[in-house]
Amino acid sequence: MTDASTKIRVLIADDEGMIRSALAALLRLEGDIDVIAECSDGEEAVEAAERLKPDVCLLDLEMPGLDGVEVAERLGRTVTTRFVIVTRHARPGVLRRALSAGVAGFLPKSRDAGEVAAVIRQVAAGARYIDPEIAADALSDERCPLTNRELDVLRLGSNGATTAQVARALSLAPGTVRNHISAILTKLSVDTRQQAAIMARERGWI
Amino acid sequence: MSGTYSGGVTTQIRGSVAREPRSLPVRGMASGVRGAWWYTVSAIVFFELVVVLTWTGTLLQGGVPIVAAGAVAVGGALWCVSTLPLLSAYRHRTGDPATVQWRSVLVPIVIAVGYGVLAFALSGSWLLLVVPAAQSVQLLDWPRAVRTRMVLAVTALLACLWVIDANGVVSASSGSANGYLATGFLSAALPLMTVLSLWWWDVLIALDRARVSEARLAATQERLSLATDVHDLQGHHLQVVALQLELTERLLQGDDHSAALEQLQAARVSVDEARQGTRDLATRFRSVPLRDELANARDLLRAAGIAAETVVDSNADDAPASVFGPVIRETTTNVLRHGGGRHTTLRLARSGDLWRYEITNDTDAAVDTPGSHQVIPGRERTGLDGLARRAKEVGGTLEIVAGEKDFTVIVTVPVSEVSTR
Numbered sequence: 333m334t335d336a337s338t339k340i341r342v343l344i345a346d347d348e349g350m351i352r353s354a355l356a357a358l359l360r361l362e363g364d365i366d367v368i369a370e371c372s373d374g375e376e377a378v379e380a381a382e383r384l385k386p387d388v389c390l391l392d393l394e395m396p397g398l399d400g401v402e403v404a405e406r407l408g409r410t411v412t413t414r415f416v417i418v419t420r421h422a423r424p425g426v427l428r429r430a431l432s433a434g435v436a437g438f439l440p441k442s443r444d445a446g447e448v449a450a451v452i453r454q455v456a457a458g459a460r461y462i463d464p465e466i467a468a469d470a471l472s473d474e475r476c477p478l479t480n481r482e483l484d485v486l487r488l489g490s491n492g493a494t495t496a497q498v499a500r501a502l503s504l505a506p507g508t509v510r511n512h513i514s515a516i517l518t519k520l521s522v523d524t525r526q527q528a529a530i531m532a533r534e535r536g537w538i
Numbered sequence: 539m540s541g542t543y544s545g546g547v548t549t550q551i552r553g554s555v556a557r558e559p560r561s562l563p564v565r566g567m568a569s570g571v572r573g574a575w576w577y578t579v580s581a582i583v584f585f586e587l588v589v590v591l592t593w594t595g596t597l598l599q600g601g602v603p604i605v606a607a608g609a610v611a612v613g614g615a616l617w618c619v620s621t622l623p624l625l626s627a628y629r630h631r632t633g634d635p636a637t638v639q640w641r642s643v644l645v646p647i648v649i650a651v652g653y654g655v656l657a658f659a660l661s662g663s664w665l666l667l668v669v670p671a672a673q674s675v676q677l678l679d680w681p682r683a684v685r686t687r688m689v690l691a692v693t694a695l696l697a698c699l700w701v702i703d704a705n706g707v708v709s710a711s712s713g714s715a716n717g718y719l720a721t722g723f724l725s726a727a728l729p730l731m732t733v734l735s736l737w738w739w740d741v742l743i744a745l746d747r748a749r750v751s752e753a754r755l756a757a758t759q760e761r762l763s764l765a766t767d768v769h770d771l772q773g774h775h776l777q778v779v780a781l782q783l784e785l786t787e788r789l790l791q792g793d794d795h796s797a798a799l800e801q802l803q804a805a806r807v808s809v810d811e812a813r814q815g816t817r818d819l820a821t822r823f824r825s826v827p828l829r830d831e832l833a834n835a836r837d838l839l840r841a842a843g844i845a846a847e848t849v850v851d852s853n854a855d856d857a858p859a860s861v862f863g864p865v866i867r868e869t870t871t872n873v874l875r876h877g878g879g880r881h882t883t884l885r886l887a888r889s890g891d892l893w894r895y896e897i898t899n900d901t902d903a904a905v906d907t908p909g910s911h912q913v914i915p916g917r918e919r920t921g922l923d924g925l926a927r928r929a930k931e932v933g934g935t936l937e938i939v940a941g942e943k944d945f946t947v948i949v950t951v952p953v954s955e956v957s958t959r
Contacts, residue, residue, distance in 0.1 A: 334586040411634040422718065427838060427841075428837055428838055428841040429841075431838060431841035431843075431874075432841045438919070442810070442813045444806075447574055459875075460842070460874065460875060462871055462874045462875055464867070464868070464871045464921070465817070467867060468823075468867045468871075469821070469872060470833065470834060470838055471826075471831050471834045471835055471838070471867050471870060472821075472825060472826050472833055472834075473823045473826070474826060474830070474899060475830040475833060475834070477824070507642070510630070511630065512630075514630035521747065521750040523744075523747075
């Protein structure tokens with residue numbers, strides 16, 4: 333038995349109770365890993381991590397409220413901890429978002445507990461681990477045909493801002509914003525801004 | 539389809555299913571109809587210019603002073619130019635009334651009205667008074683029913699004015715209504731011709747949208763058949779797992795622990811096979827052009843805080859994706875995983891009759907502690923060996939250059955050897 337002070341302290345957040353408790357039980361069987369918290373959603377994970385300051389947070393990507401990457405983004409500012417994201421199905425663009433948020437490990441849920449433990453050890457030691465399957469998916473994402481400016485316009489517009497508000501927020505003329513919108517609709521072959529926003533969100537562009 | 543893997547050997551379908559590009563022609567429309575748009579615009583503007591020229595000609599024939607006829611010609615040219623913003627607004631209309639730019643619409647309309655008044659003052663022709671404004675108004679984005687009624691009403695009005703003009707000012711000044719036949723007809727027909735041209739343009743757009751929808755529908759149908767395949771595959775594996783667990787239960791009841799353990803391990807293998815098979819089904823149509831794949835790799839590396847550059851030939855999409863796709867994936871994953879380096883350069887270019895892919899990253903000795911990236915020992919090495927085998931199969935090579943401060947993987951494949959993508 334390893335001394336408690338040298339154990340890797342792990343927080344697990346997953347909204348699926350069965351998976352969370354099974355994974356926690358399996359990880360506790362590893363001599364060098366101590367599961368110090370089990371959380372069922374993102375908010376709880378943020379609260380627990382700020383209180384307990386774990387070495388590694390193992391976060392499910394798909395959680396109600398805050399998702400795994402959002403938890404990492406929020407905690408990255410306040411707590412020194414490493415993040416591992418697990419997911420059943422990585423949506424397009426999510427790996428890029430996770431890497432930008434400083435996530436150190438990313439793996440599919442199908443990996444067995446032994447592999448998860450190995451990744452936790454590696455990440456706790458300061459390295460990064462990206463699962464080949466996740467990386468392969470991310471590399472075959474469809475490229476976004478929109479420019480950064482067009483994405484800004486679409487992002488603001490999809491939050492309900494009017495053309496005038498979008499123009500003001502981006503310091504553009506309303507006419508320029510309208511031209512951007514028209515270009516977006518043409519490039520995506522859709523009829524309305526709403527459709528364009530839905531399409532862009534599905535593909536992880538905004 | 540389901541026969542391919544109903545035997546449970548999921549590895550079979552991995553290689554045998556042809557990788558087809560996903561059909562989502564997101565960028566298809568812009569270039570496809572641009573030509574048709576310029577054709578429409580030039581036809582409308584040309585028609586307007588012809589009308590202005592016939593007016594000028596008729597006025598000259600009718601003995602109107604050259605200065606007045608010139609003013610009608612110059613004003614007409616200005617009016618023709620003023621219809622361009624209207625046409626542009628028509629093309630870029632979003633169908634949302636709130637987005638109509640009233641200011642930019644108002645100016646051309648005012649020009650048209652002003653020109654009509656000027657031409658009427660100079661010639662006394664009622665047609666010249668009404669036609670410019672009537673034409674410009676047609677170019678606004680009206681609902682279809684309104685537009686049809688409006689153009690019919692306007693055409694009828696213009697026909698009446700034509701008759702009035704023919705019997706009034708023109709016949710009085712020139713003495714012959716015959717010369718006015720062509721002018722009157724062209725003027726009265728202008729709005730109708732314009733509306734027909736715009737209608738034609740709308741039809742083209744609708745056809746183009748239909749083409750895109752058709753492609754999407756095909757993709758949806760593909761997805762439906764995929765759902766059936768997934769169902770068959772999952773059903774088969776779940777049944778196998780259920781049987782294996784039942785057997786385990788019996789063996790445990792009979793205290794045969796080692797045999798029970800064996801069955802449990804077999805069940806885990808079945809689960810993994812089902813998972814892998816499902817993934818293979820879900821990703822079998824996922825393939826993007828190599829240039830996109832390299833751009834994605836660059837974005838990912840940059841998101842991970844690595845300064846990444848790509849140097850890619852413009853025709854790099856012609857390189858064999860079956861070889862380079864896995865190479866790009868594996869090597870990018872390796873660089874991401876190490877997390878030690880700060881710079882990475884990816885190159886894909888054709889030199890002579892060789893395609894050459896090269897990825898270089900600097901290695902950071904401080905972070906690269908021994909064993910730190912051996913989560914699954916030897917996995918990376920095995921990955922590169924697999925790639926080398928694949929390259930060799932198509933007559934290519936894989937070379938690893940481990941320098942003191944950098945690490946490079948170079949893959950070359952002869953151009954002629956590879957016929958399949």
